[in-house]
Amino acid sequence: MTVKVExxxxxxxxxxxxxxxxxxxxxxxxxxxxxAMSGTQLFSFFGGLGAVAAxxxxxxxxxxxxxxxxxxxxxxxxxxxxxSGVIAMLFATKYGIATPxxxxxxxxxxxxxxxxxxxxxxxxxxxxxxQSLIELAIVGALVLIGLTAMMTGSFEFSPLMSGxxxxxxxxxxxxxxxxxxxxxxxxxxxxxxxxxxxxxxxxLGPNWTQDRMLMLAxxxxxxxxxxxxxxxxxxxxxxxxxxxxxxxLVGWYYTYTRYIELSKRDAAGWLDxxxxxxxxxx
Amino acid sequence: xxxxxxxxxxxxxxxVPATIGGIILLLVxxxxxxxxxxxxxxxxxxxxxxxxxxxxxxxVHFVPVGGAPAAMGQAPGxxxxxxxxxxxxxxxxxxxxxxxxxxxxxxAVVTGAVGGGLMMAITCMFVTFIYxxxxxxxxxxxxxxxxxxxxxxxxxFKSQGTEGHGLxxxxxxxxxxxxxxxxxxxxxxxxMLLDVYKETLPGMMKALPxxxxxxxxxxxxxxxxxxxxxxxxxxxxxxxxxxxxxxxxKFKRFPRALVAxxxxxxxxxxxxxxxxxx
Amino acid sequence: MESIxxxxxxxxxxxxxxxxxxxxxxxxxxxxxxxxxxSQVQLAPQMGFLHRIFNKAIxxxxxxxxxxxxxxxxxxxxxxxxQINPVLxxxxxxxxxxxIQGVYATTAYLGRTASLAKFGQPVFVxxxxxxxxxxxxxxxxxxxxxxxMCHLINAALGHPFPLPLLGLVWGIAxxxxxxxxxxxxxxxxxxxxxxxFGAGVPISASGNIxxxxxxxxxxxxxxxxxxxxxxxxxxxxxxxxIVFLEIWRTVLFEHMxxxxxxxxxxxxxxxxxxxxxxxxxxxxRKNYGPYAKPTEEGx
Numbered sequence: 001m002t003v004k005v006e007x008x009x010x011x012x013x014x015x016x017x018x019x020x021x022x023x024x025x026x027x028x029x030x031x032x033x034x035x036a037m038s039g040t041q042l043f044s045f046f047g048g049l050g051a052v053a054a055x056x057x058x059x060x061x062x063x064x065x066x067x068x069x070x071x072x073x074x075x076x077x078x079x080x081x082x083x084s085g086v087i088a089m090l091f092a093t094k095y096g097i098a099t100p101x102x103x104x105x106x107x108x109x110x111x112x113x114x115x116x117x118x119x120x121x122x123x124x125x126x127x128x129x130x131q132s133l134i135e136l137a138i139v140g141a142l143v144l145i146g147l148t149a150m151m152t153g154s155f156e157f158s159p160l161m162s163g164x165x166x167x168x169x170x171x172x173x174x175x176x177x178x179x180x181x182x183x184x185x186x187x188x189x190x191x192x193x194x195x196x197x198x199x200x201x202x203x204l205g206p207n208w209t210q211d212r213m214l215m216l217a218x219x220x221x222x223x224x225x226x227x228x229x230x231x232x233x234x235x236x237x238x239x240x241x242x243x244x245x246x247x248x249l250v251g252w253y254y255t256y257t258r259y260i261e262l263s264k265r266d267a268a269g270w271l272d273x274x275x276x277x278x279x280x281x282x
Numbered sequence: 283x284x285x286x287x288x289x290x291x292x293x294x295x296x297x298v299p300a301t302i303g304g305i306i307l308l309l310v311x312x313x314x315x316x317x318x319x320x321x322x323x324x325x326x327x328x329x330x331x332x333x334x335x336x337x338x339x340x341x342v343h344f345v346p347v348g349g350a351p352a353a354m355g356q357a358p359g360x361x362x363x364x365x366x367x368x369x370x371x372x373x374x375x376x377x378x379x380x381x382x383x384x385x386x387x388x389x390a391v392v393t394g395a396v397g398g399g400l401m402m403a404i405t406c407m408f409v410t411f412i413y414x415x416x417x418x419x420x421x422x423x424x425x426x427x428x429x430x431x432x433x434x435x436x437x438x439f440k441s442q443g444t445e446g447h448g449l450x451x452x453x454x455x456x457x458x459x460x461x462x463x464x465x466x467x468x469x470x471x472x473x474m475l476l477d478v479y480k481e482t483l484p485g486m487m488k489a490l491p492x493x494x495x496x497x498x499x500x501x502x503x504x505x506x507x508x509x510x511x512x513x514x515x516x517x518x519x520x521x522x523x524x525x526x527x528x529x530x531x532k533f534k535r536f537p538r539a540l541v542a543x544x545x546x547x548x549x550x551x552x553x554x555x556x557x558x559x560x
Numbered sequence: 561m562e563s564i565x566x567x568x569x570x571x572x573x574x575x576x577x578x579x580x581x582x583x584x585x586x587x588x589x590x591x592x593x594x595x596x597x598x599s600q601v602q603l604a605p606q607m608g609f610l611h612r613i614f615n616k617a618i619x620x621x622x623x624x625x626x627x628x629x630x631x632x633x634x635x636x637x638x639x640x641x642x643q644i645n646p647v648l649x650x651x652x653x654x655x656x657x658x659x660i661q662g663v664y665a666t667t668a669y670l671g672r673t674a675s676l677a678k679f680g681q682p683v684f685v686x687x688x689x690x691x692x693x694x695x696x697x698x699x700x701x702x703x704x705x706x707x708x709m710c711h712l713i714n715a716a717l718g719h720p721f722p723l724p725l726l727g728l729v730w731g732i733a734x735x736x737x738x739x740x741x742x743x744x745x746x747x748x749x750x751x752x753x754x755x756x757f758g759a760g761v762p763i764s765a766s767g768n769i770x771x772x773x774x775x776x777x778x779x780x781x782x783x784x785x786x787x788x789x790x791x792x793x794x795x796x797x798x799x800x801x802i803v804f805l806e807i808w809r810t811v812l813f814e815h816m817x818x819x820x821x822x823x824x825x826x827x828x829x830x831x832x833x834x835x836x837x838x839x840x841x842x843x844x845r846k847n848y849g850p851y852a853k854p855t856e857e858g859x
Contacts, residue, residue, distance in 0.1 A: 350599040412745050
C-alpha cells in the first residue's frame with residue numbers, strides 16, 4: 001500500500017465497539033429466533049440487523065489491525081475472517097438454539113489458532129494480531145448466522161437443508177432447492193467478506209474519520225440485507241420477505257444519505273463540473 | 283503520519299519454538315480426530331485435507347506476483363494480489379476437478395491440477411503478450427542475474443529506475459506450477475469432504491443418497507473455497523505481498539508456511555468432519 | 561455423437577460469452593480504476609497531482625467480481641426456484657448485482673476522496689454522476705454474460721456445482737484473468753502515457769499520472785476508450801480461452817482413457833502455451849534489444 005495509515009485518535013475506543021457489537025449482534029440474532037417460537041417467519045429481518053451490528057464491529061477490528069502495518073492488502077483480512085467463520089458457523093448450526101453461542105466460542109478458538117500461526121509461526125509479530133483474528137472470525141460467524149437467519153427464517157441445521165419445489169402446483173420437499181442445496185451460503189459468504197473490508201478500504205487515507213467509516217459499515221450491511229431479502233423470496237413466505245425488503249431499503253437509504261453528508265463534511269471540496277484546482281508547484 | 287507501533291520487519295527467519303508448537307498442535311488435532319472418529323474414511327479424509335492444504339500453500343509460493351509496482355512496469359510479476367490470483371487459478375482447477383469427481387480420486391485431483399495449471403498458463407502467456415506487444419517492454423527479473431531455466435541474462439533488459447518487469451520464463455513456469463498445485467490441492471480437499479458427506483449424510487438426515495447429493499456437493503464446495511482462502515491468505519502473510527517466483531529469495535520462507543497451513547487445514551478439516559461425526 | 565455435438569455447441573457459446581465478459585470486465589475496471597493501478601490514482605494527490613479520475617477502491621478485481629457474479633447467480637437461482645423464466649431470472653439477477661456494484665463504487669469514490677482532503681483533492685460530483693453509470697453498464701455486460709455462462713454449464717452441461725457456487729468460482733477466475741492481463745496496460749500505458757514508450761515507469765515518477773490530455777482534463781471515460789483498444793480484447797480473449805479450453809477438453813476427451821484423455825490434452829495445451837510464451841519472450845529480446853547502459857536514457 002502506498003498510503004500510510006493513521007493511528008486511531010479520539011473517537012469511540014475499540015473495546016467499546018467490540019463489546020457493543022458483540023452484544024447487539026447476539027441479541028438481534030436471538031430476536032430472529034422468535035420465528036421458531038411464534039411459528040411465523042416475520043422476525044427474520046432481525047438476523048440481518050444482527051449482521052449489520054457485527055459488520056460495524058468487524059470494520060473497526062480491521063481498522064485496528066491494519067493500523068499496525070499488516071504488509072498485505074486489506075481484503076485478505078475479510079477473506080480469512082469469513083473463511084474461518086463459515087466453518088465455525090456450519091458446525092454450530094447443529095446445536096439448535098445455542099447456535100450463536102457455540103459459533104462465537106468455536107470461531108474464537110479457530111481465530112486464536114490462526115492468529116498464533118500468523119504471528120508466531122509466520123513471524124508477523126503484530127501486537128494485536130491474535131486478538132484481531134479472534135474478533136474477525138467471530139464477526140464472520142455472526143454475520144453468516146445473521147444473514148442466513150434472514151434468508152431462511154432460522155439458523156438451525158435442518159431448515160437450512162430443506163426447501164420446497166412446486167411440481168404441477170404441488171409443493172414437494174426438495175433438498176436441492178434449499179439454502180445449502182443451492183449453495184446460497186456462498187453468496188452470503190462473499191457479501192459479508194466484501195462488506196467487512198470495504199468500510200476501512202474505502203475510507204483509507206490521512207483524513208480517516210471514525211463516524212464516517214462506521215456509517216459506511218452500516219450502509220454496506222443494509223445493502224447486503226437488500227440482496228438477501230430478494231433471495232429470501234424463494235425460501236420464506238412472501239409477506240416476511242417483503243417486510244425484510246422494506247426494512248433493508250429504509251435502513252440503506254438512511255445510512256447512504258448520512259454517509260454522503262459525512263463525506264461532504266470531510267472532503268476538501270465539493271465541486272460540480274469545475275476544472276482541477278491549482279496546487280502550488282504543479 | 284506513520285503507522286503506530288511499527289512492527290519489526292517480518293524477516294525470513296523461522297521462529298523455532300513457535301514452529302515446534304505448531305507441529306505439536308497439528309499432532310494434537312490429528313490425535314483428537316482419531317480419538318473421536320476412529321480409523322477409517324473420516325480419518326483418511328483429514329489426512330487428505332492436510333495434504334491438500336500443504337499443496338495449496340506450497341503452490342502459492344510459486345506464483346509470480348508483483349502487486350502495484352507491476353501495474354506500472356516497475357516490478358516483475360502479475361499485477362494482482364497473491365491470495366486472490368492463486369484463488370482464481372485454484373478455483374478454476376476445482377471446477378474441472380469437481381466435474382471429474384465420479385471418475386475416481388486420482389483422476390479428479392490430476393484433472394483439477396491440470397485445470398489450474400491451464401488457467402495460469404493462458405493468463406501468464408497473455409501477460410507476456412501485453413507487455414511485449416502492447417507496451418514494448420521485454421521481460422526481465424530483478425532478483426537474479428541469469429534466468430535459472432533458460433540462462434538468459436536479465437540485467438541489461440531491465441529499464442532504468444525499475445526493479446524489472448514482465449514475466450521471465452522461470453516466473454512463467456512458476457506460475458504454471460503454482461496453478462497445478464493449487465488446483466490439485468483444492469480438488470483434493472473437495473473430494474475428501476464430498477466422500478465423507480456422501481457416506482454419512484443419508485444416515486444423518488434419513489434420506490436417499492441421490493437426494494442429499496446437492497447438499498453434499500454444496501457443503502464440500504463451500505468448505506473447499508473457505509479453506510482455500512484461509513490457506514492462500516496465510517501464505518500471502520508469509521510472502522508479505524510480492525514474490526517473483528521460485529527464484530526469488532523469499533521463496534525459501536516456504537517451510538514455515540507449510541507448518542502454518544498444515545495446522546490451519548487440520549483444524550478446519552477436523553471441524554468440517556465433526557459436523558457429520560458428532 | 562449428438563450429445564457431443566450439443567456439448568461442443570454449448571462450449572462454443574460459453575467461450576463466446578466468456579470472451580465478452582472478459583473484455584467488459586477489463587474496461588469496467590479501467591473506467592472505475594480498480595485494483596493495483598488504482599494505487600497510483602490514490603497516490604497522485606499525495607504528491608500534489610490533483611486529478612479528475614474515478615477512484616473506485618473496492619478490494620481487488622477477483623474478490624469484487626467474485627461477489628458481483630456470485631450475487632447475480634444467487635438471485636437468478638432464487639428467481640428460477642420460484643419458477644420464473646430463466647432468461648428473465650438471469651437479467652433480474654444481473655440487474656440487482658449491478659445496482660449493488662454501483663452503490664459500492666460511489667461509496668468507494670466518496671470515501672477515498674474525502675480521506676484525501678488534506679492534500680486538497682476535491683470530490684467532483686459530475687465525475688461521480690457520469691462515471692458511475694458507465695461503469696455499471698460495463699459491469700452489467702460482464703455479470704450477465706458470466707452468469708449466463710454459468711447457467712449453461714450447470715443446466716446444459718450438467719456440472720454438479722449449483723449456480724451460485726459456479727458463479728463464485730468463475731467470478732474470481734474472471735477477475736484474476738482480467739486483472740492480470742489488463743492492469744499493466746492501463747497502469748503503464750495510459751496512466752503514465754507521458755513516460756517513454758518501451759520501458760517501465762521509473763520509481764522517481766510515481767504519482768505523476770497524466771491528468772491533462774488529448775480531450776482537455778483527462779477523465780476515466782478517456783481511459784476506458786484507450787484500454788478498450790488492446791487491454792479489453794486481450795483480457796476477453798484470455799478469459800474466453802480459459803473457459804473454452806477447459807470445457808472443450810472435458811466434453812470431448814473425458815470418455816477416452818477413463819478420464820486420462822482430458823488430462824493428457826490439458827497437459828499438451830499447457831505445453832503449447834509455454835512454447836508460445838517462450839517464443840514471444842525471445843522475440844522481444846531479439847527485436848527490442850537490451851537497454852543502453854544505465855548512464856544513458858534509451859529504449
